[in-house]
Amino acid sequence: MPFVGRQRELRQLTAALSRPPVVILIEGEAGVGKTRLLHELAGHPMLIGRCHPMRFPYGPIVEALRDTCPPADLNPVTGALRPFLPEFAQLLPPAPPPLPDPQVERHRLFRAVLSLLGSLQPITLVVEDAHWVDPGTRQLLAFLARCLPEAVNLVVTYRAEDLAHPVAELLAHLPPHIDHAELALAPLDAGETALLAGHLLPEPRDLWPLTRGVPFAVEELARMLAEGREPGTPPALRDAVLLKLGSLPLAARRLVQAAAVLPEPTGQRTLTAVAGVPPEQGERGLAEAVRRGLLWESPPGRYGLRQPLTRQALCDSITPAARRRLNRRIDGPPQPQGTLSPREEQVVRLAADGLTNREIAEDLFLSPRTVEVHVANALRKLGLSSRRQLRTT
Structure with missing residues (x-):
């Protein structure tokens, strides 16, 4: 390399x-x-x-x-x-x-x-x-x-x-x-990652968003692309992630798996609720998952996967029954007036960024009708009359 x-x-x-x-x-x-x-x-x-x-x-x-x-x-x-x-x-x-x-x-x-x-x-x-x-x-x-x-x-x-x-x-x-x-040694920055990828691939590819600049991940992903395979989690990286996941305490493991099914970094309260972990265990589990390098805090107060390539490996580690439980918690039961469910919080953040219902649906793998319902419920709970007001909340 x-x-x-x-x-x-x-x-x-x-x-x-x-x-x-x-x-x-x-x-x-x-x-x-x-x-x-x-x-x-x-x-x-x-x-x-x-x-x-x-x-x-x-x-x-x-x-x-x-x-x-x-x-x-x-x-x-x-x-x-x-x-x-x-x-x-x-x-x-x-x-x-x-x-x-x-x-x-x-x-x-x-x-x-x-x-x-x-x-x-x-x-x-x-x-x-x-x-x-x-x-x-x-x-x-x-x-x-x-x-x-x-x-x-x-x-x-x-x-x-x-x-x-x-x-x-x-x-x-x-x-x-x-x-x-x-x-x-820190990971490579975006420019260095592009330079490394340029040495490994005949055509330029932006590998930084998937690899976060870890040279081994860049090399393995480049090998997959050079062999004509779809970009995904390289087997060596997948095995390392699953080995590390298995060594985590149960609460930390659930938090990491919850982060894998959430499309973007989220706050501790939401992540703990989706994982189904009691708050007192959630704080310790979150600290351990961050210390072990599976989760990271970015931006401040929001936690997500440290390396996007690991998402598929983590999702594959979730049993179908556990995945159904996670999805039910993401959609959430009816919330008290003024309190958004985790899914509504996701929809609101994307709507505040100017995405249409169809774009939000594609991003979150929902139907446009479901997104419309979430937006309407969020506006009602927040006491707002239009989605344009979401940009200032």
Whole structure:
């Protein structure tokens, strides 16, 4: 995939790595380009390991070290790594005898990793997807961050929305000689998205409204279009969305599904009512859905899907019975005088924007007659005599 829109971040990362030892944290949502940014680095030898949802003990460190070629005359303590690195165990010193205290044994293992990294310098250890870090690796990274040798760097990437433990704790209590930096990768803007799409498609297409500038989504959607398929949610993105949806608490999951059937961002009260979630649970569920990156607040006070491409995947996750319940709540029961139903609020907002009944019907998948009834009811409840007055309410 072409490298677009990350030149400033690449310069910042390159400059930081040129001042070892340094600890660098790179944050960004799934598919935003953290790994691609690292691949653009030139002249910086790296060892890369990835955390996994299964959280294998010391998994990313073992993955990073297993392809190394250790030099001769290693510190005897590196022999503690023999059970973890059978790929080149014969090149390591003999394994030291076991120790009775697990804490002391762990400290020896940490020292072994530190010593091996020091023998490979200059080197940058990269641990990706630290939101899935296992407890052992988390402790090891905290140890390494405070003890980095002179020509060794540590880079950690993560997704804030999936974080269980604060990655920033790695920066706490660093000694004066170890520098640190933090980079946050945002999605591409509309111009950068158009530039990326131009590299991937023979004819220009505006992919920003569907992808919101997430490079992975742009690439996957462009692939679908290039293959002649109708634009929709790419399978990889669909699976990631459904996995994240399944990990949400029930209230948050219902709020996200309600947002998927609503055509535009809506207020917390309306969204909670459509989802059928009690208000006290709705506030917590909404906060969690926003934190996990499935919903976002735009404009202020209104919540909708963070990425429009995810709508189809979310709608497919709703059972027919649940969909009927959601639609009944959107249409709403008769409301007290002056109180608009969620559907009436949608119709009023579109009518206030100057849309005709037919245009509103097409936008909301209703019949023009139903829209006419909603407009009439809304005018009556609001005490207005014409739809032109809606533009000033």
